[in-house]
Amino acid sequence: MTRRPRIGVTLDLDEAAARYELKRAYADAVLAAGGLPVLIAYGDESAAGAYLALCDALVVTGGDFDIDPARYGEARRAGCGPEHPARTAFESALVEAAIASRLPLLGICGGMQLLNVVRGGSLHQHLPDDLQISHEQPAPKDRPSHDVDVAPGTLLARLVGPGPLAVNSTHHQAVKRPGTGVLVSARAQDGVVEAIELPDLPFALGVQWHPEACAVHEPRHAAVFRGLVEAARDLRR
Numbered sequence: 001m002t003r004r005p006r007i008g009v010t011l012d013l014d015e016a017a018a019r020y021e022l023k024r025a026y027a028d029a030v031l032a033a034g035g036l037p038v039l040i041a042y043g044d045e046s047a048a049g050a051y052l053a054l055c056d057a058l059v060v061t062g063g064d065f066d067i068d069p070a071r072y073g074e075a076r077r078a079g080c081g082p083e084h085p086a087r088t089a090f091e092s093a094l095v096e097a098a099i100a101s102r103l104p105l106l107g108i109c110g111g112m113q114l115l116n117v118v119r120g121g122s123l124h125q126h127l128p129d130d131l132q133i134s135h136e137q138p139a140p141k142d143r144p145s146h147d148v149d150v151a152p153g154t155l156l157a158r159l160v161g162p163g164p165l166a167v168n169s170t171h172h173q174a175v176k177r178p179g180t181g182v183l184v185s186a187r188a189q190d191g192v193v194e195a196i197e198l199p200d201l202p203f204a205l206g207v208q209w210h211p212e213a214c215a216v217h218e219p220r221h222a223a224v225f226r227g228l229v230e231a232a233r234d235l236r237r
Helices: 024-032 045-053 085-101 110-118 155-160 219-236
Strands: 006-010 012-014 019-021 036-040 057-060 105-108 146-150 163-167 183-188 193-197 204-207
Touching (some): 006 024, 006 085, 006 219, 024 036, 057 085, 057 110, 085 110, 105 110, 110 193, 110 204, 146 155, 146 193, 155 183, 155 204, 155 219
Parallel strands (some): 006 036, 105 204
Antiparallel strands (some): 012 019, 146 163, 146 183, 183 193
């Protein structure tokens, strides 16, 4: 029996309840794409390499928190939300190690923002303040609420097809200055960056929306996870 590629998936932490958490849609999307989700509990940054040694690819999930603006050289402003410093430090180590080892990598929502910051980029700390726009849709959060324009010739276009793609939107921050080697591969119609990738790597993609959640309404999103799992298979070969 062929082994499923092992896809590391980062966990969030409910500190008040002292328990790790993961929305089921992440694991279900990996399983549906043919991968095996390996849940990564964060802790000491030195464990990042040991975790990645178990995995054929990595998914950095989103969460209800923001990256410390000091990581991209800015002072914190009023619109910036709560931080999880331990999670950010650990996931930064994971992303850096994955890039160094050319491991297939997918960053979702806050995971995309972290990918950009690790590469030296910056973020809009609060879209309503910075650009006078909102990308926080009302419930239900899984339904697409606006289109993004996918740039032709990009990894994302090869996965979901070029042109408009309907996505959901649950974020108040976004990429401001792309980092070193970061290619913007999709934008909302208001100009907000919605996807980035690292063309110098076999598979390194960040999306600002939640493809694991809205694939039930727009099947094209499932191709993001299928592409990640296929890249993990290629790595094993």
